[in-house]
Amino acid sequence: MKHFDYIIAGGGCSGRSLAVRMLSYLKTSNKQVLLVDKVSKKENDKTWCFWEKHPDVFEPAVYRKWNHLSFFSPAVNEQLNICPYQYKMIRAADFYAHTEQQLSENNQVSIIQGNVEKIYTEKEQAFVVIDGETFSTDYVFSSIPQIQEKRPDRYQYLLQHFEGWTIETKLPVFDPDRAILMDFNTVQQGGTSFIYVLPLSANLALVEYTVFSENELPAERYTAALKQYIREQLNCQDYCIKEQEKGVIPMSDHPLKQQENRIIYLGTAGGFTKGSTGYTFRFIQKHTAAIVEQLLKSGNPHISAISPKRFDTYDATLLHLLSSRRLSGEEIFSTMFKKNNPVQILKFLDNETTLMEEIQIFRTLQKKAFALALLNRSLKLIKTS
Ligand SMILES: Cc1cc2nc3c(=O)[nH]c(=O)nc-3n(C[C@H](O)[C@H](O)[C@H](O)COP(=O)(O)OP(=O)(O)OC[C@H]3O[C@@H](n4cnc5c(N)ncnc54)[C@H](O)[C@@H]3O)c2cc1C
Incomplete structure (x- = not known):
């Protein structure tokens, strides 16, 4: 049976982000990595937008960036000065080509096209079945969607x-x-x-x-x-x-497993899509950077959460409000952008504000509706626990 030190199952945004970030770690070790995806990843299948303060490893793939944003609604017309952030756009085709080039230059990384049929762990090893062939590995990083039974009685x-x-x-x-x-x-x-x-x-x-x-x-x-x-x-x-x-x-606020023995879930499959906005790109970058930092420190890829737990509650509350339609997204976001510094809002949506900064933001929002949504959501959790 063929063995790789690490197998990255799924070579989309998170799989490739991890693989590229691991290149610095591979310089310090003789580990071998396999990256597998069922498709060849050449098409421009999406466009990622995100904001950041400093250029990160994928800056060469950035297609456009803007220093100014606008927010409009029938009642609000806001020009947003987002400095020190820049709003950036990466086209998937550029991202795949850029990462392909970086990875193919490294002889410790193998890229194959294949369908991952099964991932499992036994004792101190993990196994990945690709097109009928089983590979063993120390750790699997998977961004392949996890099959999860929905619990509408409990989650949104x-x-x-x-x-x-x-x-x-x-x-x-x-x-x-x-x-x-x-x-x-x-x-x-x-x-x-x-x-x-x-x-x-x-x-x-x-x-x-x-x-x-x-x-x-x-x-x-x-x-x-x-x-x-x-x-x-x-x-x-x-x-x-x-x-x-x-x-x-x-x-959704349905929690997803982020790790399970020797399987570590990445990207949307690992719950790194922000429940209330859908933004994922920056969370993938933070998560994969944290994994590599941990590998460099200890050789072990297990990390603790990248965002404080309270942000899950905020996301679930906002999601509850949006799904109950007690307040429209238009009312919520208009108030948020009209009454706050846009830099603080971007920091908040990145899960990077302090509790004091969050309290400042909450004071400007529709307190009664948010409190009711928080209460309803908590009752739902208590009733179904
Ligand atoms: C059209 C679109 C636009 C988006 N725009 C933004 C945005 O602007 N900003 C933002 O922050 N987020 C955005 N997102 C959300 C998120 O950033 C993306 O979905 C992102 O690609 C998630 O990365 P991922 O690695 O989790 O999933 P993917 O990039 O989808 O990677 C998963 C990979 O697994 C492969 N795979 C699946 N099953 C198997 C299998 N059985 N065997 C082998 N390979 C398999 C797939 O082919 C895929 O390449 C967008 C999402 C979509 C769909």
């Missing part, structure tokens, strides 16, 4: 679903220096919905319609919302669609 399950068009306009329509983080001037049916706009030039931008709700919409509803926004808010009639993306991100 929403979907963040979206469709985005990269459009080229005849006339200059966009401000290339300013991205629109959220614009609630859009169809608000069937859940919280907003548009974001990532301008690539004065004539080119990714315009994405995003909805938080229990179910996806029929295809024509995304099309109608995008067409309406482009026509009415961007005042643009003459454009062509250069690229399209569609996607679904789970938003």
Whole structure:
């Protein structure tokens, strides 16, 4: 049976982030790593946006970045100065090509295409079955979705679903220096919905319609919302669609196993998608960086949580509020951005604020609705425990 010191099962965002970060560790050891994915990962299957203060290891793959953001709703028109943060965009195709190049230059990393059929542990070893062949390893890092039975009596399950068009306009329509983080001037049916706009030039931008709700919409509803926004808010009639993306991100407070003996879960599979916003990229980076730091320190990849536990409660409360529809996402985010410094909000959404800073933010929000959501959520947990 073939043995690797580490097997990374799933070579998407988190698998590749870990593999690239491990290169510094591999310099100090003679360990062998296998990275396996069922697809070849060449297509531009998504676009990642995130904010950060300092350039990180994937800076060379950043396609565009903005120092200024806007937030709009029918009642709010905020220009957000986010310095020292920058809002960044990475196209998946660039990320896959960049990571492929870095990894293929290292002879301690093998990349294969194959379907992971099973991952299991026995005594002090882990095993991965790939296309019928079993490999042994010291540790498996898996970003392959975990199958989990839903518990709607106890937890909330929403979907963040979206469709985005990269459009080229005849006339200059966009401000290339300013991205629109959220614009609630859009169809608000069937859940919280907003548009974001990532301008690539004065004539080119990714315009994405995003909805938080229990179910996806029929295809024509995304099309109608995008067409309406482009026509009415961007005042643009003459454009062509250069690229399209569609996607679904789970938003839930159902906890996922982050590690199990010699299996360590990464990315969305490990619960690193923020339950209340769907942002995942930065959490993946923090998690994989922490694993490698631990490997360098002790040779052991087990780490403790990357965010304080109280952020799970905040996310669950916000999710509860969104799913109960007692307050709309528009009301919540409008208040948040109108009454707070945007830098503090970004820090809060990154799970990096102090308790005192969080109290400052909570004082500006709809206290009664949040308190009720917290109470309802706690009662749900008590009743089903
Ligand atoms: C369209 C889209 C846009 C997104 N945009 C953002 C964003 O802007 N900002 C943000 O923070 N987050 C965003 N996310 C959320 C999150 O960052 C991404 O989903 C991210 O790719 C999650 O990384 P991951 O490694 O967990 O999963 P993935 O990147 O999906 O990687 C999992 C890998 O496992 C492989 N795999 C699955 N099953 C098997 C198997 N049986 N055998 C072998 N391989 C297998 C898959 O092929 C895949 O490559 C977005 C998600 C989507 C879907």
